[in-house]
Amino acid sequence: MTRLWMGKLRxxxxxxxxxxxxxxxxxxPRRWAGWAPHLRExxxxxxxxxxxxxxxxxxxxxxxxxxxxxxxxxxxxxAWTVRxxxxxxxxxxxxxxxxxxxxxxxxxxxxxxxxxxYAPIARYALGRLVAAS
Numbered sequence: 661m662t663r664l665w666m667g668k669l670r671x672x673x674x675x676x677x678x679x680x681x682x683x684x685x686x687x688x689p690r691r692w693a694g695w696a697p698h699l700r701e702x703x704x705x706x707x708x709x710x711x712x713x714x715x716x717x718x719x720x721x722x723x724x725x726x727x728x729x730x731x732x733x734x735x736x737x738x739a740w741t742v743r744x745x746x747x748x749x750x751x752x753x754x755x756x757x758x759x760x761x762x763x764x765x766x767x768x769x770x771x772x773x774x775x776x777x778y779a780p781i782a783r784y785a786l787g788r789l790v791a792a793s
Contacts, residue, residue, distance in 0.1 A: 667772035671783050675790025676761040682790055683736050683755045686764065689715065696785040709738060717742065749774060764789045 677685075685691050689704040704715035709728045717724055724744040731738040737754040749770040756763045764786050768775050 665771050666769070667775035668767060668769050669775050669779055670765060670767045671779065671786060672763055672765040673783065673786035673790050674758060674761065674763045675787065676792045677790050679736070679755055679757040679762040681793070682762045682764055685789055686753055686755060687731070687738065689717075692717070695788040695791075697788070698781050698785065709740075747771075747774065749778075762790050 675682075685695055687709050688707060689702040689709065690707070692702050693699045698719050699717055700720065701718040702715060703718075704713070706713060709731055711728055711731050714725060714727045717726055722744060724742045726740050726742045729739040729741055729750070735754070736756070737752065739750065739752045741748060741750045743749075747770075749768065751769070752767040754765050756765075766782055766786060768778060768782060770778070
């Protein structure tokens with residue numbers, strides 16, 4: 661029954677921003693609120709994400725703990741798990757170079773109701789991530 665409850669959704673966005681700039685926006689937590697307006701503050705000890713490190717992300721009325729699970733600089737991919745009480749959501753992220761800019765993607769792993777509610781927010785944020793500065 662648990663498998664039916666859990667969902668997985670991949671979202672992508674393409675835009676004119678340079679792949680290096682998009683990767684920097686994705687991997688520098690101090691910059692997250694600049695392209696993900698649902699985030700208000702990130703408390704994280706490092707300038708760039710590193711595997712096996714933790715922090716707190718604050719949104720509108722919520723604060724959730726997170727852990728960076730993996731990072732592959734060469735492939736430009738990373739993953740993290742966010743926890744809010746008993747809820748756990750895992751996100752796989754990546755950036756790919758395109759002829760006219762870049763493509764950013766996210767795979768959301770969460771209970772289906774969370775996936776459905778969060779998908780439009782994530783899609784909007786991805787569009788801002790790959791937009792020109």
